[in-house]
Amino acid sequence: MVSLATDYCGATFPNPFILPSGIAQNIPEDHLRAEAGGAGGITAKSLTPEPREGNPMPRVIQVRIDGKPLGIMNSVGLKGPGLLKGIPLLKDLIKRSRVPVIVSIFGASISDFQILAEGMTAVKPRILELNLSCPNVSSEFGEPLGMGAKTAGTVVAAVKKIVGKMPVIAKLSPNYPGIGEIARSCEAEGADGIVAINTVGPGMVIDIRKRKPVLGAKSGGVSGSIIKPVAIRCVWDVYEAVKIPIIGMGGVTTVEDAVEMMMAGATLVGVGSATYVKGMTVYSELAEGMTQYLRENKITLSELVGWAHRA
Ligand code: RRO
Numbered sequence: 001m002v003s004l005a006t007d008y009c010g011a012t013f014p015n016p017f018i019l020p021s022g023i024a025q026n027i028p029e030d031h032l033r034a035e036a037g038g039a040g041g042i043t044a045k046s047l048t049p050e051p052r053e054g055n056p057m058p059r060v061i062q063v064r065i066d067g068k069p070l071g072i073m074n075s076v077g078l079k080g081p082g083l084l085k086g087i088p089l090l091k092d093l094i095k096r097s098r099v100p101v102i103v104s105i106f107g108a109s110i111s112d113f114q115i116l117a118e119g120m121t122a123v124k125p126r127i128l129e130l131n132l133s134c135p136n137v138s139s140e141f142g143e144p145l146g147m148g149a150k151t152a153g154t155v156v157a158a159v160k161k162i163v164g165k166m167p168v169i170a171k172l173s174p175n176y177p178g179i180g181e182i183a184r185s186c187e188a189e190g191a192d193g194i195v196a197i198n199t200v201g202p203g204m205v206i207d208i209r210k211r212k213p214v215l216g217a218k219s220g221g222v223s224g225s226i227i228k229p230v231a232i233r234c235v236w237d238v239y240e241a242v243k244i245p246i247i248g249m250g251g252v253t254t255v256e257d258a259v260e261m262m263m264a265g266a267t268l269v270g271v272g273s274a275t276y277v278k279g280m281t282v283y284s285e286l287a288e289g290m291t292q293y294l295r296e297n298k299i300t301l302s303e304l305v306g307w308a309h310r311a
Contacts, residue, residue, distance in 0.1 A: 002294045004287055006040070006301060008245055008268050009167035009192045011100040011126040015040035015287040016301065017258070020195075020249050020270035021104035021129060021171070022046065022076065027086070028093035031101075037280025038287055041099050041268065046078060046106035046131040047086045049115050054079025056216030062276070063205060063226065071227065072273040073203055075220030078106060078134060083119045090123045104129040104171070113155050117162040128166050130155055133173030133198035135221040149178065153185035160190040169193035169247065172238070174200050174227075179234045180241030187242045195247045195270070196234045200227045224273035225251045232264045239265025239306055253277070255289035262301070263308040 004015035018041035024030035031042050055077030063071035081089060094101045103125035107113035113130065120128055132152050152170060159168055170186040172179055174197040183194045199221025205214045213219070231250020238246055248266025252258050253274040261269050274282045294301065 002291050009127050013040040016268045017271050017283045017286045018268050020272040023272040027089040033280050035099050038284030043102040046104040048078050048106050049083050049112050051082035052078050061214050071224035073220040073222050075215045075217035100126045102127045102129050104131050106131040110158050113159055117159040128168050129171055131171045133171055135202045149182045149185040152182045153189040156186045156191045157189040167192040171195035173198050174230050174234045180237040183238040184241045187244050193245050194238050196238050197231050197250045199223045227251050235264040235266050255293055262304040265306045267305050
């Protein structure tokens with residue numbers, strides 16, 4: 001019998017298709033809509049130490065190329081309730097969700113991550129994601145934190161010291177040539193998994209009638225179908241570099257995309273931008289399609305993971 005159940009960092013996901021961080025905004029309502037649509041797991045929007053208003057509107061736009069809707073751009077700017085208000089909301093989300101919840105945190109400095117990690121010892125998520133790669137805000141050093149291998153590893157080590165046995169995974173950026181090297185430094189400092197990739201860019205779209213950029217913040221992270229080849233290559237590189245399991249994401253819309261992502265090395269597959277095009281039921285659609293694919297090809301999900309590396 002075909003099974004889609006997937007173990008990742010000690011948690012069992014009923015299927016490998018999960019909501020990435022940042023797609024759902026309000027905790028818990030928006031997140032639970034993904035579960036209702038069939039998501040096998042949910043990642044909460046990255047939490048920051050202080051509340052944040054986010055960037056000027058519009059923050060999320062569709063990218064059309066040759067008239068076709070091939071991508072999304074966002075410059076949300078980490079809108080969110082901050083740590084104090086976020087803790088009870090996340091506890092409520094974990095209590096109400098029937099699938100594993102991954103909680104995500106973002107800091108602009110090592111000390112921010114330490115403060116957030118302290119808070120997470122009260123929330124007790126199954127898995128803690130460190131967002132080391134938001135393209136829309138800069139660290140105290142003026143660049144996205146985690147761009148360098150050394151910084152990424154230092155953050156992982158600092159957080160692991162605080163959260164003990166809680167599995168910690170690092171979300172990495174494609175906007176740097178050495179994603180494998182960064183993943184390796186995270187693994188060396190105790191990371192239990194890698195998430196690849198965050199959005200590409202930042203990019204920009206200009207409205208030629210208004211003669212100005214469309215996004216309120218002018219530029220933003222690019223996601224959706226147009227970034228899939230970059231995501232596949234990054235997941236490939238990470239798989240070659242580390243032994244810890246990978247959550248692969250970036251442009252997955254169809255079962256074929258998901259199979260490709262798993263063959264590159266992903267154990268779980270994040271599906272985000274596709275929800276803007278297909279709605280939240282994209283998760284159950286993918287689960288049904290994957291069941292059929294596995295049956296027709298007489299293979300298991302775990303055999304798919306990294307297949308292209310062994311071919
Ligand atoms: O909130 C955002 O603008 C954002 C985040 Br935290 C991120 O990690 N990736 C992204 O594209 N946008």
